[in-house]
Amino acid sequence: xxxxxxxxxxxxxxxxxxxxxxxxxxxxxxxxxxxxxxxxxxxxxxxxxxxxxxxxxxxxxxxxxxxxxxxxxxxxxxxxxxxxxxxxxxxxxxxxxxxxxxxxxxxxxxxxxxxxxxxxxxxxxxxxxxxxxxxxxxxxxxxxxxxxxxxxxxxxxxxxxxxxxxxxxxxxxxxxxxxxxxxxxxxxxxxxxxxxxxxxxxxxxxxxxxxxxxxxxxxxxxxxxxxxxxxxxxxxxxxxxxxxxxxxxxxxxxxxxxxxxxxxxxxxxxxxxxxxxxxxxxxxxxxxxxxxxxxxxxxxxxxxxxxxxxxxxxxxxxxxxxxxxxxxxxxxxxxxxxxxxxxxxxxxxxxxxxxxxxxxxxxxxxxxxxxxxxxxxxxxxxxxxxxxxxxxxxxxxxxxxxxxxxxxxxxxxxxxxxxxxxxxxxxxxxxxxxxxxxxxxxxxxxxxxxxxxxxxxxxxxxxxxxxxxxxxxxxxxxxxxxxxxxxxxxxxxxxxxxxxxxxxxxxxxxxxxxxxxxxxxxxxxxxxxxxxxxxxxxxxxxxxxxxxxxxxxxxxxxxxxxxxxxxxxxxxxxxxxxxxxxxxxxxxxxxxxxxxxxxxxxxxxxxxxxxxxxxxxxxxxxxxxxxxxxxxxxxxxxxxxxxxxxxxxxxxxxxxxxxxxxxxxxxxxxxxxxxxxxxxxxxxxxxxxxxxxxxxxxxxxxxxxxxxxxxxxxxxxxxxxxxxxxxxxxxxxxxxxxxxxxxxxxxxxxxxxxxx
Amino acid sequence: xxxxxxxxxxxxxxxxxxxxxxxxxxxxxxxxxxxxxxxxxxxxxxxxxxxxxxxxxxxxxxxxxxxxxxxxxxxxxxxxxxxxxxxxxxxxxxxxxxxxxxxxxxxxxxxxxxxxxxxxxxxxxxxxxxxxxxxxxxxxxxxxxxxxxxxxxxxxxxxxxxxxxxxxxxxxxxxxxxxxxxxxxxxxxxxxxxxxxx
Numbered sequence: 026x027x028x029x030x031x032x033x034x035x036x037x038x039x040x041x042x043x044x045x046x047x048x049x050x051x052x053x054x055x056x057x058x059x060x061x062x063x064x065x066x067x068x069x070x071x072x073x074x075x076x077x078x079x080x081x082x083x084x085x086x087x088x089x090x091x092x093x094x095x096x097x098x099x100x101x102x103x104x105x106x107x108x109x110x111x112x113x114x115x116x117x118x119x120x121x122x123x124x125x126x127x128x129x130x131x132x133x134x135x136x137x138x139x140x141x142x143x144x145x146x147x148x149x150x151x152x153x154x155x156x157x158x159x160x161x162x163x164x165x166x167x168x169x170x171x172x173x174x175x176x177x178x179x180x181x182x183x184x185x186x187x188x189x190x191x192x193x194x195x196x197x198x199x200x201x202x203x204x205x206x207x208x209x210x211x212x213x214x215x216x217x218x219x220x221x222x223x224x225x226x227x228x229x230x231x232x233x234x235x236x237x238x239x240x241x242x243x244x245x246x247x248x249x250x251x252x253x254x255x256x257x258x259x260x261x262x263x264x265x266x267x268x269x270x271x272x273x274x275x276x277x278x279x280x281x282x283x284x285x286x287x288x289x290x291x292x293x294x295x296x297x298x299x300x301x302x303x304x305x306x307x308x309x310x311x312x313x314x315x316x317x318x319x320x321x322x323x324x325x326x327x328x329x330x331x332x333x334x335x336x337x338x339x340x341x342x343x344x345x346x347x348x349x350x351x352x353x354x355x356x357x358x359x360x361x362x363x364x365x366x367x368x369x370x371x372x373x374x375x376x377x378x379x380x381x382x383x384x385x386x387x388x389x390x391x392x393x394x395x396x397x398x399x400x401x402x403x404x405x406x407x408x409x410x411x412x413x414x415x416x417x418x419x420x421x422x423x424x425x426x427x428x429x430x431x432x433x434x435x436x437x438x439x440x441x442x443x444x445x446x447x448x449x450x451x452x453x454x455x456x457x458x459x460x461x462x463x464x465x466x467x468x469x470x471x472x473x474x475x476x477x478x479x480x481x482x483x484x485x486x487x488x489x490x491x492x493x494x495x496x497x498x499x500x501x502x503x504x505x506x507x508x509x510x511x512x513x514x515x516x517x518x519x520x521x522x523x524x525x526x527x528x529x530x531x532x533x534x535x536x537x538x539x540x541x542x543x544x545x546x547x548x549x550x551x552x553x554x555x556x557x558x559x560x561x562x563x564x565x566x567x568x569x570x571x572x573x574x575x576x577x578x579x580x581x582x583x584x585x586x587x588x589x590x591x592x593x594x595x596x597x598x599x600x601x602x603x604x605x606x607x608x609x610x611x612x613x614x615x616x617x618x619x620x621x622x623x624x625x626x627x628x629x630x631x632x633x634x635x636x637x638x639x640x641x642x643x644x645x646x647x648x649x650x651x652x653x654x655x656x657x658x659x660x661x662x663x664x665x666x667x668x669x670x671x672x673x674x675x676x677x678x679x680x681x682x683x684x685x686x687x688x689x690x691x692x693x694x695x696x697x698x699x700x701x702x703x704x705x706x707x708x709x710x711x712x713x714x715x716x717x718x719x720x721x722x723x724x725x726x727x728x729x730x731x732x733x734x735x736x737x738x739x740x741x742x743x744x745x746x747x748x749x750x751x752x753x754x755x756x757x758x759x760x761x762x763x764x765x766x767x768x769x770x771x772x773x774x775x776x777x778x779x780x781x
Numbered sequence: 782x783x784x785x786x787x788x789x790x791x792x793x794x795x796x797x798x799x800x801x802x803x804x805x806x807x808x809x810x811x812x813x814x815x816x817x818x819x820x821x822x823x824x825x826x827x828x829x830x831x832x833x834x835x836x837x838x839x840x841x842x843x844x845x846x847x848x849x850x851x852x853x854x855x856x857x858x859x860x861x862x863x864x865x866x867x868x869x870x871x872x873x874x875x876x877x878x879x880x881x882x883x884x885x886x887x888x889x890x891x892x893x894x895x896x897x898x899x900x901x902x903x904x905x906x907x908x909x910x911x912x913x914x915x916x917x918x919x920x921x922x923x924x925x926x927x928x929x930x931x932x933x934x935x936x937x938x939x940x941x942x943x944x945x946x947x948x949x950x951x952x953x954x955x956x957x958x959x960x961x962x963x964x965x966x967x968x969x970x971x972x973x974x975x976x977x978x979x
Contacts, residue, residue: 326851326886333849334850336846337843
């Protein structure tokens with residue numbers, strides 16, 4: 026049973042709050058910082074997306090698309106993680122039956138539904154819109170326009186290149202007539218000057234080709250002629266490389282050379298072959314394109330290329346846009362999901378904390394406190410809870426103090442009760458306590474033993490408890506003495522229990538409670554049987570002494586007078602003499618008989634105290650029983666002595682008298698025909714020696730057995746009735762007891778218990 | 782506990798996604814395997830391991846369109862000389878990176894061609910011939926990429942070539958760009974017997 030002592034001592038508990046540093050969800054600054062970071066990331070992404078068309082394809086396909094995809098994947102996993110974690114958590118909470126688990130599940134479900142459904146719809150519709158918009162970028166008219174423009178610029182370029190190449194070829198054929206390689210530069214100039222003068226080309230450069238030792242062609246400039254209007258920013262090395270490539274046999278004989286002012290030189294080179302077909306020189310003709318013309322051509326081509334590049338990059342760009350859109354959607358979804366869970370937690374968590382704290386208080390932790398996380402109604406609720414917990418704690422402390430006092434008092438009472446109980450259990454006085462309804466409260470050991478009560482008697486009516494016939498005198502006495510009566514002196518009550526007379530001195534007392542109210546009664550009784558018995562014996566001894574004194578004194582004169590009468594009438598007539606003789610003989614005989622009787626009474630009255638010495642009981646008994654050998658023909662005396670019987674401290678003469686008395690009684694009871702068993706038993710555990718004398722005579726009725734030991738009680742025709750009284754007295758003065766029971770199968774059995 | 786498990790799953794998924802391409806390549810490694818379009822042969826001669834490879838379908842329609850739009854197109858070949866291992870991943874003895882780039886000028890209608898081997902450039906070329914452009918990008922004959930001094934006699938080797946083109950234009954799921962890897966080819970395994978006996 027749980028008692029106040031079992032409750033653990035109160036320990037001061039800190040207010041219920043998350044351990045460690047403040048969690049993210051309860052830190053507004055951190056939340057704001059994260060929101061700011063997300064907004065910045067979103068702005069950055071928007072800026073990036075708006076300029077995505079400017080980025081190189083490699084950057085788009087090798088970095089941007091991967092980065093966005095990783096971001097999308099991460100956010101999808103984060104979303105799945107957040108959802109799965111919270112769904113599992115809510116399922117566990119619902120299974121455990123935690124408070125508000127169902128409410129929280131419904132709240133989170135509603136918030137997620139309100140977020141997920143629109144977000145997915147926006148994602149689907151938005152993706153389709155992006156696709157259709159990107160498709161619209163590429164339409165047939167625009168493609169034709171930019172393609173035509175590029176074709177025009179390219180054709181113009183090609184045409185000018187062809188003209189330059191034609192001029193270079195014509196000059197090559199004309200210069201082939203000159204003696205290369207040792208050609209006169211003036212002659213060369215004369216050939217090329219008209220072409221330049223007529224502005225068919227802007228510049229002509231002529232090279233001679235010699236052979237090195239390795240056979241490789243070596244190109245060196247012979248002469249160059251340019252129109253005066255040609256800008257001087259052109260690079261001669263460019264023409265030299267072109268000439269070297271042609272001299273080396275390359276077919277790449279033309280190409281543009283950009284100039285610093287934005288213009289271009291369209292160069293064309295032709296080999297000059299001698300009459301034998303050997304390479305003698307190289308002529309490089311260059312046509313100058315003004316910067317305006319070159320720029321316009323390039324613009325048209327750039328527009329065409331930009332359009333086509335956009336077309337080529339359509340899929341990567343579409344992927345970037347869709348991934349970006351997906352990223353934004355996921356960002357919103359993750360944020361909204363987290364916000365939904367956060368709101369649900371903000372609503373249900375304080376209530377859950379309250380419930381947990383209430384459970385803790387219910388379990389006895391009265392120092393449980395809650396730290397208000399907010400200053401709203403939930404905060405006020407927690408303050409009120411803390412106040413209630415404080416008051417409960419104070420009440421609990423007062424209660425515990427009172428309990429400790431009560432416990433101490435209880436212990437004192439209990440100790441006193443045990444003390445009284447011990448006394449009651451040990452004393453020989455019987456005590457029965459009754460409550461106000463005369464029902465038994467307690468029965469001590471002595472009372473149970475004296476009245477022969479067995480088992481638990483608590484609660485029984487006293488009338489029922491004392492309802493047995495042998496307890497009827499006591500029941501009458503209790504019935505007469507009502508609760509509240511003035512306490513009376515003890516009254517003697519004699520009970521006949523198990524064939525024995527039990528004398529009790531019974532007193533009743535009223536139990537008063539506080540204010541004098543009657544709470545019950547006490548029945549106290551003492552076994553005064555030995556006292557009564559001793560009083561009886563003492564009375565008989567006094568009677569015996571007086572009888573011996575008062576009767577014995579006149580007996581001798583009576584006897585002497587009778588003898589004188591007999592002698593006096595010796596001479597009288599025969600008839601008189603016979604009469605006198607007969608009368609005096611009778612008188613003398615009776616006087617002798619009276620003397621014997623008086624002697625016995627005298628012995629009973631003056632019996633000396635036993636002189637106890639260690640005595641071997643079997644030899645003593647054998648010697649005593651030897652007196653009966655041959656006296657009674659039809660009586661068998663059987664002895665049963667143990668071999669290891671220790672010596673017993675007894676007065677041998679008095680015990681011998683006891684045995685003779687018992688055996689005489691047995692023989693007389695059997696009418697001098699039967700068997701007498703004299704047995705000695707040793708009981709080391711009880712430190713007793715049992716001396717048993719049993720016969721198979723007619724036995725003694727149960728009601729007569731206790732009277733046997735009273736003086737002057739005899740069942741024999743002759744006898745003083747003091748034999749067994751003397752026996753009991755001798756045994757009692759040896760510290761023992763004597764008991765008479767029925768022998769099995771018949772007869773009487775006297776058992777004497779002597780201290781071993 | 783649940784939080785840790787989910788975090789572990791998240792981390793594993795991200796790691797797996799990021800490492801998907803190299804894992805795929807490792808799965809294909811081994812002599813005689815690889816993509817059909819990339820054929821590789823190796824020949825040891827004059828102290829050099831001459832590697833020839835051709836990418837049959839290297840000039841795809843998308844790459845052709847990119848070139849025509851004026852975008853510079855590059856095919857990068859990562860050539861690895863490898864030694865097979867029985868119980869572990871094959872070891873790479875040496876590697877070289879070969880790039881071939883083409884840029885088309887829509888104004889002059891000329892292709893500018895250039896190649897590099899381990900960053901060293903060759904003389905650029907200009908051509909108007911598209912077939913030459915295709916050969917320039919996809920056919921490489923007897924490139925002296927490795928020295929036979931790196932080889933141990935009587936040991937088995939093979940050459941692995943991974944090719945990928947830029948820009949990468951083929952589509953896939955818009956949020957899953959990892960499905961567009963390059964091609965891998967392997968030269969047959971050979972046993973290097975010693976100097977000039979390849």
